Amino acid sequence: MTESRVTTHHTITALVEDKPGVLNRIVSMFRRRNYNIASLAVGHSEMPGMSRMTFVVECDFSILHLVTNNLDKLVEVIEVDNISENNSISRELALVKVKFSNDSAKDELMRLVSHIDNTKILSISKNEIILEIIDNEDRIESSVDLLFYNRGPSNVRIEIKEPNKVKVSNDDFYELVEIMRTGVVAMDYELDAKFNKEINN
Amino acid sequence: MKIEGRQIVCKSLIREGCNTIFGIPGGAILPLYQSLPEFPELRHILTRHEQGASHAADAYARVTGKAGVAFATSGPGATNLVTGIATAQMDSVPMVVITGQVSAKVLGSDAFQEVDITGITLPITKHNFLVMDATEISRVIKEAFFIATTGRPGPVLVDITRNAFLQECDYDADPQIDLPGYSKRSSFEVSSLIHEASDLINSSKRPVILAGHGISISGAHKELIDLAEKAQIPVITTLLGISCFPEDHALWAGWPGMHGLAHSSLAIDESDLIIALGMRFDDRITGDTTRFATNAKKIHVEIDPSEINKNVTVEVPIIGDVKQVLSVLNDLIEDKTHNDWLSRIAKLEEDHPSLTIPKSSKLLGREVVKKLSDITKGEAIIVTGVGQHQMWAAQHYRFKKPNTFLSSGGSGTMGYEVPAALGAQVGKPDALVWSIAGDGGFQMTLSELATIVENKLPVKIAILNNGFLGMVRQWQEVVFKGAYVATEYSGNPDFVLLAEAYGIKGIRVTSKDQIEDAIKEANAHPGPVLVDFVTEKEENVYPMIPSGQSVNEMIEEPIIEYVP
Numbered sequence: 001m002t003e004s005r006v007t008t009h010h011t012i013t014a015l016v017e018d019k020p021g022v023l024n025r026i027v028s029m030f031r032r033r034n035y036n037i038a039s040l041a042v043g044h045s046e047m048p049g050m051s052r053m054t055f056v057v058e059c060d061f062s063i064l065h066l067v068t069n070n071l072d073k074l075v076e077v078i079e080v081d082n083i084s085e086n087n088s089i090s091r092e093l094a095l096v097k098v099k100f101s102n103d104s105a106k107d108e109l110m111r112l113v114s115h116i117d118n119t120k121i122l123s124i125s126k127n128e129i130i131l132e133i134i135d136n137e138d139r140i141e142s143s144v145d146l147l148f149y150n151r152g153p154s155n156v157r158i159e160i161k162e163p164n165k166v167k168v169s170n171d172d173f174y175e176l177v178e179i180m181r182t183g184v185v186a187m188d189y190e191l192d193a194k195f196n197k198e199i200n201n
Numbered sequence: 202m203k204i205e206g207r208q209i210v211c212k213s214l215i216r217e218g219c220n221t222i223f224g225i226p227g228g229a230i231l232p233l234y235q236s237l238p239e240f241p242e243l244r245h246i247l248t249r250h251e252q253g254a255s256h257a258a259d260a261y262a263r264v265t266g267k268a269g270v271a272f273a274t275s276g277p278g279a280t281n282l283v284t285g286i287a288t289a290q291m292d293s294v295p296m297v298v299i300t301g302q303v304s305a306k307v308l309g310s311d312a313f314q315e316v317d318i319t320g321i322t323l324p325i326t327k328h329n330f331l332v333m334d335a336t337e338i339s340r341v342i343k344e345a346f347f348i349a350t351t352g353r354p355g356p357v358l359v360d361i362t363r364n365a366f367l368q369e370c371d372y373d374a375d376p377q378i379d380l381p382g383y384s385k386r387s388s389f390e391v392s393s394l395i396h397e398a399s400d401l402i403n404s405s406k407r408p409v410i411l412a413g414h415g416i417s418i419s420g421a422h423k424e425l426i427d428l429a430e431k432a433q434i435p436v437i438t439t440l441l442g443i444s445c446f447p448e449d450h451a452l453w454a455g456w457p458g459m460h461g462l463a464h465s466s467l468a469i470d471e472s473d474l475i476i477a478l479g480m481r482f483d484d485r486i487t488g489d490t491t492r493f494a495t496n497a498k499k500i501h502v503e504i505d506p507s508e509i510n511k512n513v514t515v516e517v518p519i520i521g522d523v524k525q526v527l528s529v530l531n532d533l534i535e536d537k538t539h540n541d542w543l544s545r546i547a548k549l550e551e552d553h554p555s556l557t558i559p560k561s562s563k564l565l566g567r568e569v570v571k572k573l574s575d576i577t578k579g580e581a582i583i584v585t586g587v588g589q590h591q592m593w594a595a596q597h598y599r600f601k602k603p604n605t606f607l608s609s610g611g612s613g614t615m616g617y618e619v620p621a622a623l624g625a626q627v628g629k630p631d632a633l634v635w636s637i638a639g640d641g642g643f644q645m646t647l648s649e650l651a652t653i654v655e656n657k658l659p660v661k662i663a664i665l666n667n668g669f670l671g672m673v674r675q676w677q678e679v680v681f682k683g684a685y686v687a688t689e690y691s692g693n694p695d696f697v698l699l700a701e702a703y704g705i706k707g708i709r710v711t712s713k714d715q716i717e718d719a720i721k722e723a724n725a726h727p728g729p730v731l732v733d734f735v736t737e738k739e740e741n742v743y744p745m746i747p748s749g750q751s752v753n754e755m756i757e758e759p760i761i762e763y764v765p
Contacts, residue, residue, distance in 0.1 A: 017382060021331075025323060032324045062510065069507035075328040075348060078382040 009038060010064050011090060011186045012055045014071055015045060015079040022076045026053070029074060035059060035067050039092070039137070041183030050078070054090075054185045056137070083186045087193075090186035094140050095122070096131040096147075100174040108168045112147055119143050128177070137184050148176045206335030207233040207366040210299065211240040213342035216374065219270045219297075220244060221261060221627060223254035227274025228314060230301025232366035234272075246627060246656055248620065249648035251278050255285020256617050256646070257624030259294045259356075260584060263607050264628040266420075268295040268349045275302050276314030279360070280321065284614055286356045287325040291611025292441060293414060295354035297345045298326075304364040305333040319360050327355030328383075335368035340376035347378055353505040354418060389521025391529055397517045398476075398500045399533035405474035405498075407542045408434045409454065411486075414441035414610070415479015415504065415523045422446070422603050424527035425478065432537040435546055437465045439480045441610040444600035448579065454546055455555075458486040460592040463553035463744045463757055468546045470752045472497045479503065479523040482512040483611070484749075492751035502526045553757060555744055556596060563737040564713045566590055566665040570597040572716045573635060573663065576724070581633040582607065582625050586618035586642030589671035592742045594637045616645030619662065623649055626658040633661070633724065640666040640693055650703040653729050661723045662731045664696055667738045675741050679756070700731035708732045 016022050023042065030037050039056035057067055064082065072080045083090075100106045109129060113119050118135040131147075133140050148166055164176040204212075210233055214222070223246045226234040237245055248254040251273040258269030269289075273282050279300040289296045303312040319329045328348050330341045338361065345357040402408060416425050425446055429436045435454035436446045440461075446453055455462035457469050469475065475497045480486075482501075487493040490513055499515035501508075502523050509518040519526055558568050570593045573581070579601040585591040585608045600606055607625055609617040622636035643664050653660050665671075674688040700707030706726050710719045710733065723730035743758035 021319065021323075024320070028323050062514075065509075066507060066511055069509070073505070073507050075380060075383045 008058070008060055010057050010059065010067075011083040011085070011088065011184065012057060012068060012071065013081045013083055013186060014053045014055070014077050016051050016053060017076040017078065018044070018049050018051045019076055022051075025074055025076065026071065029070055030067075033066070033070060035063065039181075039183040041092075041185045043185075054083075054183065056184050081188070083188050087191060088186050088188040090136045090184050091134060092137055092140055092184045093182045094133040094144070095180045096133060096144065096176065097178040098129045098131065098174050099127055099177050100129070101172050105168045105172040105174040108172075109147070109174045116143050116146060119147070140181070144176075144179070202371070203369040204372050205232075205236070205366065206338050206361070206368050206370070207236040208239065209335060209338045209370075209372050210342065210361070210366070211236055211243060212372055212374070213339050214270065215240065215242050217297075217342060217346040218267060221246065222270045222272055223248055223257040223261070223624065224272030225249075225251055225254060225274070225278060226272070227276075227278045227301065229275035229303055229363045230272060230278070230299075230366075231274070232363065233299070233301065233361075245272075246623075246652065248652050250646065251281030252284050252616065253620035253623075253646055253649040253652065255282045255296070255298065256288065256614075256620035257627065257649075257652075258296050258298070259285060259289045259292075260607050260621035260624035261628040262289075262294050262296055264582065264604055264625045264632075266604075268297050268346055268354075269624065271296065271298045273298070273300050274314065275300060275318070276316045278314075279316055279318035283321060283325065284616070286322055286358065288609050288612040288614040288617060289356040290325045290327065292609065293354050293418060294356065295349040296356035297342070297349050298356060298358040300358060300360045301366070302331070302360045302362045305362045306364065308333070308362060319358065322358050325356075326358050327353075329358040330360065332359060332361045332365055335365045335370045338365065339373045340379065343376050344378050344380055348380070348383060352384075389519070389525045389529075394517055394519050395526070395530055396533065398519060399530060401474055401498055401500060401517060402432060402434075402476065403535045403537070406539070407472045407545075408432070408474040408476060408539065409468055409472045409497075410434050410436045411439065411457075411469070411475050411477045411480055412436055412442045412445055413439040413478060413480025414445075415502075416442060416445035417604055419479065419504075419522050419524040421479070421524035421527055424524055424531060426450070427531050428476075428527055428534060431531060432534050433539045433543065434476065435468065435539075435543060437469065439483065439486060439610075440595060440608065442480065443595055443608075444603055444606040447601050448599045449601060452543075455550075456595065458483075459488070459746050459748070460596070460742050460744065461486070462550075462555040462596065463755060464546060464550035464555070466744070466746065466752045466755060467549045467553060469494050469497070471545070471549075475499045477501045477503075477515070478527070481508045484512065487512060488746050489749055489751045492753070502530075553744075555757075557758075559758075559760075561737075562713070564711065564716070564734060565740055566667065566734070566736045567593040567597050567740075568713060569663060569665060569710075569716055569734050569736070570594050570637065573637075573720055574598040576717065576720050577633060577635070581605065581635045582629060584608070584618055584622040584625055584634065584636045586638050587613045587615045588639045588642065588673075589667075589675065589740070589742050590637050590639045590665040592672075593665070596742075615639070615642035618642055619646045620649045620652075622660045622662065623653050623656070623658055626653075626660050627656070634659075636660060636662040638662055638664045639671060640664055640668065640690060640696075641670045643696075644693075647699070650700070650705060650729075650731075654704050658729060659727060660729045662729070663720075664731065664733050665736050666693065666696065666733055667736045667740065668693060669738060671740075672742070674739070675745075678739070678741070679745065680747065696731060696733035700733075706730045710734045
């Protein structure tokens, strides 16, 4: 998680034909050319029979144009765009499953979540909570850090042996058991764009 | 009127201009084969191994400019094609390969002779298709030929399930291509880059043209000569560029790289401008890219944008078909002379001769090639395998006509020499086709001798028989201190007897004074001939730039006396 931030991340989107094997062709090209995909998201587009993909690729600039040209070369890839970080919005959704030891740990977790804008509770059961975080990649990671790893000055401790476990008091804890992420989707905007105050672009 | 899918395959092939197919039948593709007698326009050449079919189709394409077509059945039939498909992909050769597949209803069940050939060939084809419904066949075959032959050419595989061959439907004689993501990119847009290129050319003092396979593919031979002559620029070719520029031309300056001519590599190193045309800065040319042509600015004319700045960073990239680009660029080029520079290259050639054949009583492989070149006046189609004999063929044969040097350049496929020679002869029935083979590669695909005989193809085969995997042995000598591991062929057959067993005229040459007579005898014989040249065992190819090194580390031929 920390190591990947050292490398430069580039976001590429592609409009592709929605045919069997197209994903295989694309990832095969990445593997064959030794390009590294950090994140990949696929879904239907506004056009029937076409999908849009968003790739986050770890590489330097000299490789970036080779990645886009090799993508564009694939017969079923219709359009490739290199999304600039400066004028684009990117979003990812993370589902986070948390187990807790007892109600006091649950209350502590819920209290924390209520202070984090991008995070909400989707379900609560006897032993677990499922959270949803929607934001850009970095801020999803910040929220996860805030909840589980980097609580700042407090009496809460993380056991080295069990890094996902957060101690609320001596015997009470909550624990991150699973994160599922969709991969980043991104869209560029015009230079005169104004933003909803609630939204961090 | 409804017809069957297999008939649609044949009609579509004929519509796309195909008249020759190389292949072998088997269960899944059998329905298609049973339709062939209905379509006498389609000549089927039955090879002895599917690899042979794929190499033959590849060579047929290289000499005719048309897409080569190969058939194979599912499973092992299809996998046997893989080496030939990869060879064509690396060398940008247009091919349409049709494989039979198990019926759609059992697809994915590990049925008998089922293999995921579209999956297997995904990274070694320009594109591939899996067709399970006969209604798609006509359109897909049109698309396959379109993709294979336009832009940067390459092999396209069409895998058709057995049920689709037998399914009845209407034949659409004029299907619409539906490839929204494929632009053939052969139309070139004139931009300021072309003026940047012409400015660089007009102001350069020591320019070289580096002409690749793209010249032959786009048919830009005349434009290349025009450019070279107008500004008096020396022309160096890549290995696959060989024969795209006449080698008796005063401006021809050889070919560079690992075993290229020394003065060609040195000229690139001293040049101030490289005009790279339809080539891809292969590692066999550049060696260490950080030390490649450091004094030169580079113009790169290339149809495939993904080749730009892949291996070597260039100042002026021009995307487009090289023939179209040159037809515009040549008008912007000033008439010039580069007498000092051309004299300098002549001096380099004089000081670093690469083509001198040492005085020796022994039979040297390169001397065979030199004699073959002299006797055939550089006008034969030369097909090679891969290794020492390939490098000697490239060095010592003086090519005069386009598309006469056929070799697996990118993939380095041993075993190309025999089936490719047969494919070239089928494509050019009246040409003199000589396969220059090594004893190693020859034995990989020699089964195609039967195909040569069966089809009465007058192919001439020269085996430079040194009883070694010669190039590997040379690396062991130079790089691994003479430790010969698994490179000696001590169990070679008697190649003359072998030829005769196939009904092919066999000639053995054991001394240098027999070379000329043997070549002349072979040329005079109306049918196929195999000449077994029993050559010096440990002759090396020079110059040699060891892998990943630069021209500074070039090893030139030491003075060796090949005395008995």
